[in-house]
Amino acid sequence: MEKICGLHCTKISNIGVTFGKDIILKDVSIHVHCGELTVIIGRNGAGKSTLLKAILGEIPHTGDITFVDKKDNLAKRIKIGYVPQHINIEKHMPTTVYDLFASCISHVPVFLKKDKKIYEEIKEHLKTYGAETLIDKSIGDLSGGELQRVLISIATKGNPNLLILDEPVSGIDKNGIKDFYEIINKLKAEYDMSIILVSHDLELAKRYADKVILLDKEVIKEGTPETVFSSLEFKNRFGEL
Amino acid sequence: MEVIYNILEAVIPFEFIKYPFMANALVAIILITPVFAILGTMIVNNKMAFFSDALGHSALTGIAIGMILGITNINVGMILFAVVFALALNYVKNKTTYGADTIISVFSSIAIALGLAMLSQNGKFNTYSSYLVGDIISISPTEILYVFLAAIFVYTFWYLTFNKLNVISINTTLAKSKGINVKKIDNIFVVLIAVMVMISIRWIGILLINSLLILPAASSRNIAKNMRQYHLFAVLISLFSGIAGLIISYYFNMGIGPIIVLISGAIYFVTLLGKKK
Numbered sequence: 280m281e282k283i284c285g286l287h288c289t290k291i292s293n294i295g296v297t298f299g300k301d302i303i304l305k306d307v308s309i310h311v312h313c314g315e316l317t318v319i320i321g322r323n324g325a326g327k328s329t330l331l332k333a334i335l336g337e338i339p340h341t342g343d344i345t346f347v348d349k350k351d352n353l354a355k356r357i358k359i360g361y362v363p364q365h366i367n368i369e370k371h372m373p374t375t376v377y378d379l380f381a382s383c384i385s386h387v388p389v390f391l392k393k394d395k396k397i398y399e400e401i402k403e404h405l406k407t408y409g410a411e412t413l414i415d416k417s418i419g420d421l422s423g424g425e426l427q428r429v430l431i432s433i434a435t436k437g438n439p440n441l442l443i444l445d446e447p448v449s450g451i452d453k454n455g456i457k458d459f460y461e462i463i464n465k466l467k468a469e470y471d472m473s474i475i476l477v478s479h480d481l482e483l484a485k486r487y488a489d490k491v492i493l494l495d496k497e498v499i500k501e502g503t504p505e506t507v508f509s510s511l512e513f514k515n516r517f518g519e520l
Numbered sequence: 521m522e523v524i525y526n527i528l529e530a531v532i533p534f535e536f537i538k539y540p541f542m543a544n545a546l547v548a549i550i551l552i553t554p555v556f557a558i559l560g561t562m563i564v565n566n567k568m569a570f571f572s573d574a575l576g577h578s579a580l581t582g583i584a585i586g587m588i589l590g591i592t593n594i595n596v597g598m599i600l601f602a603v604v605f606a607l608a609l610n611y612v613k614n615k616t617t618y619g620a621d622t623i624i625s626v627f628s629s630i631a632i633a634l635g636l637a638m639l640s641q642n643g644k645f646n647t648y649s650s651y652l653v654g655d656i657i658s659i660s661p662t663e664i665l666y667v668f669l670a671a672i673f674v675y676t677f678w679y680l681t682f683n684k685l686n687v688i689s690i691n692t693t694l695a696k697s698k699g700i701n702v703k704k705i706d707n708i709f710v711v712l713i714a715v716m717v718m719i720s721i722r723w724i725g726i727l728l729i730n731s732l733l734i735l736p737a738a739s740s741r742n743i744a745k746n747m748r749q750y751h752l753f754a755v756l757i758s759l760f761s762g763i764a765g766l767i768i769s770y771y772f773n774m775g776i777g778p779i780i781v782l783i784s785g786a787i788y789f790v791t792l793l794g795k796k797k
Contacts, residue, residue, distance in 0.1 A: 337696045361697035366690050371795070372565075373744035379690055382683035383698045390561075390682055390751040417745065418690075434697070443697075 287313040289357060289441045289473045293342035294333050296326070303329050304340070305497045311441070311473040311490075316463060318488035319477045320507075322516055325495045327477045328364070331443055334475075335361055346440050360439035362430045364447055364477075372419040376410075376429050377401060379418055383433055408432045408462060423451030427459050435466065442466065444476045456480060460487050481508075481517065521661045536770045545657045545776070548664055549762040552720050553732065553780075555671045557758035558678055559713055560737030561750055565689045569734050570621055571613065574628035575714045576729040578605045579721040580635025583651055588638065598718050605631065606714035607707060614706075654725025654777045656766075663723075670719050674712055681705055686747070728777040735784035736761065742791035757787055 289311045296304040304326045311317045321327050333340035346357035368374075378389045380401045387394045398414070405411040410428040413421060421429065427447060434442060444463070451459070460483055467474055467489075478484040484491060484504070491507040493500040493516070500512040507513055528543050536542045563572050582598040582605075589597045609627050613620045639648045659667075684705050687695040692702050717729055724732060740753035765780030772779075 332693060335693055335696050337693050337702070359697050361694055363691040363694050366694070367566075368690070373741055373746055373750035374565075374686070374690070375746045378686065378747040382686040383694075386680075386683060388679055388682045389686065389747045390558075391679075392748065415746075430694075433694075 287440060287471060287473065288347050290345045290347060291334060291342070292345070294330065294344075295341040296329055296333050296338060302496065304333065307342070307494070307498055309475070309492060309498070309501075311475060313440075313471045313473050314467055315489045316467050316474045316476060316487060317490045317492060318484045318504075319475065319492045319494050320481060320484055321494035327494055328445065330494065331361070331445060331475075331477060334441075334443060335359060357441060358437060358439040360434035360437070360442045360472075362427070362434045362442070362444040364445035366418075366426075366430070368419040368426075370417075370419045372417055374418050376405070376414050376416055376418055376421075380405075380414075380429070380433055380436075384436055404436055405429070405432050407435075422455070423447060424455030424458050427451065427455065428462065431459075431462055431466075435470075435472075438470075439472065442472050442474045444474065446476060446478045446480065456483065463487065521664075534767060534770075536767070541657045542766070542770065544659050544661065544664060545766055546763065548656055548659045548667060548723060549766055549780075550759065551664070551667050551671050552724070553736075553758035553762040554755045555674050555716060556720075556729075556732040557736040557740075557754040558751060559674065559716065560733040560735075560758075561740070561754055562685050562689060562709065563713070563733055564737040564741055565686075569730070570624055571609070571710075572713055572717075572733050573730040574609060574624045574631070575602075575606060575710070575717050576721075576726055576733075577628045577635075578602065578609075578631035578714070579718050579729070580651070580726055581605075581631045581638070582635075582718050583648065583721065584635045584638035587648075599715055602714035602718040603711050606710045610707060610710045650725075651722060652725055652727050653775050654721070654723050654728060656723040656776050659723050667719060670716060674716060677708065677712060681708070685709060725777050728781050731781040731784060732758070735781070735788055739784065739788040739791040742788075742795045757784065761787065 291307065291309040294304055294307040307330060309317065319327055319330065329338065332338045334344055344357060377393065377398060381387070381389050381394065381397050385394060385397045387397065402411050402414055405414060408428040408431060410425065410432055413425055413429060418426065418429070431444070447459070463474060463476065464487060466472060485508055488504050490501065491504050492498055493507055493513055495516065500507050500510050524547060525540065525543050528537050528546065537546070563569060579602070582601045585601050586598045609624065612623050612627070616623050636645070639645050684695065684700045687698060687700060688702055688706060695702050713733070721729060736754045736758035739757050740750050744750035744753050761780050761784040765783050766776055768774070769776040769779045
């Protein structure tokens with residue numbers, strides 16, 4: 280992956296989403312720089328997940344997302360990696376880590392054969408996250424922490440410019456969550472990637488974020504963790520932390 | 521067809537194969553059951569059993585439309601109806617944020633009622649009752665050709681898009697982030713199920729068609745450890761149930777469809793016992 284340079288920037292401008300007559304998001308603009316962790320917080324129903332889906336283009340929205348390379352100041356096509364909060368799995372299901380990973384990056388149908396080259400490529404990439412031994416395990420049998428490693432590994436394959444993570448809320452213990460943040464810290468320090476995380480754990484958000492955005496249908500407050508967490512707007516929504 | 525008959529006669533140690541209708545039925549089963557088995561793998565993964573059940577029921581209306589158009593064979597009207605119904609059902613299912621099962625049930629009931637109403641006009645429903653359980657020994661060589669073409673179509677689609685379907689079934693947003701056109705692939709998938717159901721309904725029957733989609737895949741899911749095993753076991757189970765069903769029903773003079781389903785049902789419970797711990 281490319282090394283961090285601080286010269287790339289993702290501009291998310293004036294995102295608006297409406298479902299029927301309901302305004303879900305209004306005029307949301309966010310700038311993220313590479314090597315920076317931006318954490319989005321907000322109550323349930325504040326539109327956090329909707330914002331992610333809009334950025335990924337899964338739901339119709341207004342506004343746009345541009346990726347700018349400051350070296351030449353040109354807008355480029357953005358590559359986005361995404362780590363979902365929840366995936367459709369069951370214990371012992373016949374989808375292995377290889378099956379899921381290969382399905383994401385290859386056209387060789389995974390029901391036909393295991394492609395040796397792709398298998399090695401995946402294993403190599405999983406190694407970065409200490410997950411190479413999981414490659415033949417069913418994704419339904421992984422622990423919460425293991426699953427996160429695999430999902431982050433899948434999301435970062437292909438060097439995305441922007442990594443979007445929806446923090447897991449269930450099925451993962453305190454250590455697993457800490458582990459998760461450690462990985463993000465490492466990614467942000469070592470790779471040329473902007474990171475947006477939707478967080479449900481305010482304590483950890485405060486500890487690890489470079490920038491916090493308080494969302495409630497629109498950007499209510501943004502800035503350093505200290506600024507946002509001590510703001511009146513924050514206290515009105517979450518009380519004292 | 522002559523060549524196939526000769527091969528079958530040489531290979532199969534049962535006297536029934538001398539009858540062309542039995543040979544036809546056997547060929548049809550060998551063609552149809554694996555297609556349903558592989559479609560079933562994703563239906564089961566996506567928890568769409570009820571959805572595909574509704575598609576099966578919609579075939580009744582499709583048949584009625586076919587009858588009204590005056591052609592007894594598979595025809596464009598039926599296929600068109602299947603496509604429209606599948607797309608509408610999929611659209612509504614994805615739009616509803618709560619109780620998708622309710623809306624599917626509404627669609628399903630209407631499709632059955634509409635089909636029954638049309639077919640029962642002038643008290644003629646008895647003529648069509650074979651559609652409920654199917655009648656595979658009535659399949660003709662031309663119809664086998666249709667089934668063959670449909671099977672090739674499904675296999676091609678499966679080869680080209682299975683990986684995408686697989687990611688979509690795990691998480692649609694993840695699929696989107698990997699550049700997969702989720703809506704398009706999902707729609708093609710349901711249309712394919714609907715068309716395959718519509719083409720096979722005369723021989724498999726409305727009451728049994730969903731079991732052919734669900735049971736082999738569900739059984740395989742109990743014991744398979746990866747996608748390759750999942751497909752392989754599903755196909756083997758469906759072929760075994762189909763062929764054994766045909767043979768048993770011949771010697772005991774019972775309906776083929778129900779026997780096939782009973783065999784796959786029995787296999788399901790066996791695999792449940794052997795379920796991975």
